Amino acid sequence: MARIRTTLRSCLLIYITLTHPLSAGEIRLPSLGGDYSASILSPEEEHLLGESFMRSLREQITFSSEPLIQHYTQTLGEQLAAQSENPSKKFEFFVIDNPTINAFAGPDGKIGIHTGLIKKAENEGELAAVLAHEIAHVTQRHLMRRLESQQDMSLPTVATVLATVIAASADPQAGEAVAATATGLSIQRQINFTRSNEQEADRVGMQILHSAGYSPSNMPSFFERLQQANRYSGESLPEYLQTHPLTLSRIADAESRAAQFSQQKKIDSLEFNLIRQILLVNDFNNPQHAIRHYKTGLQQTTDPHTTQYQQFGYGMALLKAGQSAKAIKQLLPLLEQNPDHPILITAIAQAYIESGNISDALKTVKTTHQLYPSHLPLTYLFTDLLISSGEYNQAIRVLEQRISITSTIPQLYQKLAIAYGSADQPVKSHIAQAQYHFFLGETKNALSQLDYAERAARKGRGNFILFSAIDAHRLIYEEKEDREKGQQ
Template sequence: MSTRILTAIIAFALHAPFALAQNVPLPDIGSSAGEILSPEQEHQYGARMLYEMRRVDLVLEDALIADYVHALGYRLVALSERPEQQFTFFVVRSDDINAFAAPGGFVGLNVGLMHTAESEAEVAAVLAHEVAHVTQRHLVRAYESMQKATLPIALAMLGAVLAARNSSGDGTEAALIGGMGLLQQQAINFTRHNEYEADRVGIFTLAKAGFDPEAMAGFFGRMGRATRANSTGEVPEFLRTHPVTAARITEAKNRVEAIRRDPPAVPEPAANEARFRLMRERAHVLTASEPAKLVGVYRNQLRHAEAAQAPALRYGLAIALLRSGQAKAAGNELDTLLASAPTEIAFLLPRAQARRDAGDAEGALKTLQALAELAPDHRAVQLALADALNAVGGKANGEQAMAALRPLLARNAADPSTQAAFARACELAGEEARALEAHAEVALYTGRPYDAMEQLKRLLERPDVDYYQRARVEARIEELKPYMAELERQRIRREDQDR
């Protein structure tokens, strides 16, 4: 299938229903937003978007960065208008300066936006704006005013594109197009009123959480100036959906003045600039297509850096070296960093990785085992330990890795990296049936729900499934049935639409 046809399909899938929704007046089905999409349906739609994005490799799966953004997001949610609402924050492998919210409290933050931000407060400002879109129920209203079926149709069409890709072998291109389509699809057009409300509510949340409320106006203003100065005329995606006008900046500034006159009680200064800078460089390097090129860039920047910027730049250099196969040099840079921050986990984990890459897998494992005892609740540490155990291999190591991962699964089973590591550990430990169950979960969370269901059903036919596992798998199948039924229903609706 040619790129052009794929693009056309995506364009149809994404834009035709939008156009339709705008032109055809819909019957007024109900008055309350809640009646159109139930909270469970909202969550399903958002989750499905996340799974599909993982399927085309658009989600940055890195425990350190994911947990950092999760913590930052939840610091805002806790002080938002609906602190009880469930949120899922994730980082998107895209250079576009953008962030977006989907139904069910799913909030995506692009690496491009993180990389452009000059402070943690600027990222927090954008997240607070997106959180406000969710807490003010703008999404549900936007979906109401479009067509309820738009998102499922777009996702189903994307599924068709991906299936075509598998048969033609023209992999990368289709995945890229599919990914871009998914991102474009997030550009739900909120009303002007919605945007002002998200600014107004978001900026207050930002201030309550102890961030500089001026960051919102500052970031929007800087993005606006950057766009005007940019000779290619390319407008960052966030600005396309969030046009920065002089009025908007003035309003944000006025709100800052109002907040200053009557400041909310702030628990403590929230911003952690040092951590933000480390995670910003880490995300940049982990998503770079040619990390080796960044080695020279960072070396050059380090030469002219101010003292406050140097550790993050050196960290970026170390990760770039690690990613381009220069483990020994990476280790040296990390040792320099560790000399002034010996307990920094963001340094210790790649240090162990460098040791492993340099051929000392046992030494790396010992380091991680010691670290895991000091930080038993640290997800990134336990995941790294499990990976190291799996890499060395053997039954005993597999069992240890299972033990390290079990508490993580108990806290969050919906993480494909943890499930994949658990599956590998089970295989090493000789627990094949348990491994297959974890593989099914990986399939579900990476956008292959039919695969997942098939694997779970086949599992029940195996003689080595014990009573407890059987009960668990049967319960899981029952749990997934409504979700599968919803997928089927949406397929039918899509066929109706095509006719």
């Protein structure tokens, strides 16, 4: 059992080294405690591994700061996961702000995707194919089975296994440096193992795609297009193909299996196309260049759908350039075609905010939030506007209701802390701030916030219920800290 625990610690260390190389003194990873008396991890132990993995990952890697992109990816991922062999399993999909083409499946259903891959996908079916493939890695327990069955393999081999299975090499040079430490034999053994897993993930992922209404052929066509594009350009393979190795036999097998399904073409969602425009605008270092790009595009296109997407991109470019009035003029007509669409509402409200019109921004968001209460970007924007308008208690109610549904999102607690602070409730504000730090993996900061909460409570700003809440949170944090330090 000690060997498994050491393997898990080492694998997480290699994972973070691959995705964000740090000096030895900077690495801040949890060491996992618990009694691994069985040859396989229990659901509770796997959940602890996944939770610790995510909390450490947030410390080490830059997540996308665009709530709209994160929400879209989570929603698409959940729709696909609902068609998997284990529809009741909870998955967490997140976006890494990285231009490389990559995606990976971590422990306990944690699936990450790089912004570069979203931009590379030519249609929503291709993006769904990647997510379905990663979901299949999780439902088939490839990572867990590898960790459980390879206790006697050398650490370099285990590192290669994990790097391949979770595909987390955001830095190709760092990945090559780690791979170079393994012997040629162990690397070859790992490549063979991985090909078997990849083919299984292809097959299971295609079934998920088909059940969700997407054409399974999106999977082999996307992978093959990535390989051919880099072959002709003379560039090295993108990270996704390095960590998800392709062979002619694998491509042939995937194409053959895809052909067995009925061919169906699901129309790209409006969300997919709008998200792509947001990413494109963000790629321009100078918003004026983005404005010129979209002006030219609008002049050249005649397709009504393309015109709609280009117009949205143009509006977002104008907004980024500080031309809020012109941005509103471009975005409002799109809303007439798609009433109460959350992404459009969010963009228009942001334009109103930039122009100093908080009242119209709040009015614009309020009705749509009632229609889409689970839309996180709308929740963030709505509560920000409520706080700006002095409606602190309503902001608190909205945030607490959302947290009751999803309790592990750090940003919700950060906004709740601001709302409580604005409402002159310092004890609850510090407790919410503690939760924010805790879910970021900053346990010491979380405990410090509880100390501040207790001091405020002793100054007459608290009651028995608040003292009990402080104690309950402290107990959870300290217990998690002890377990992650490996205390028995």
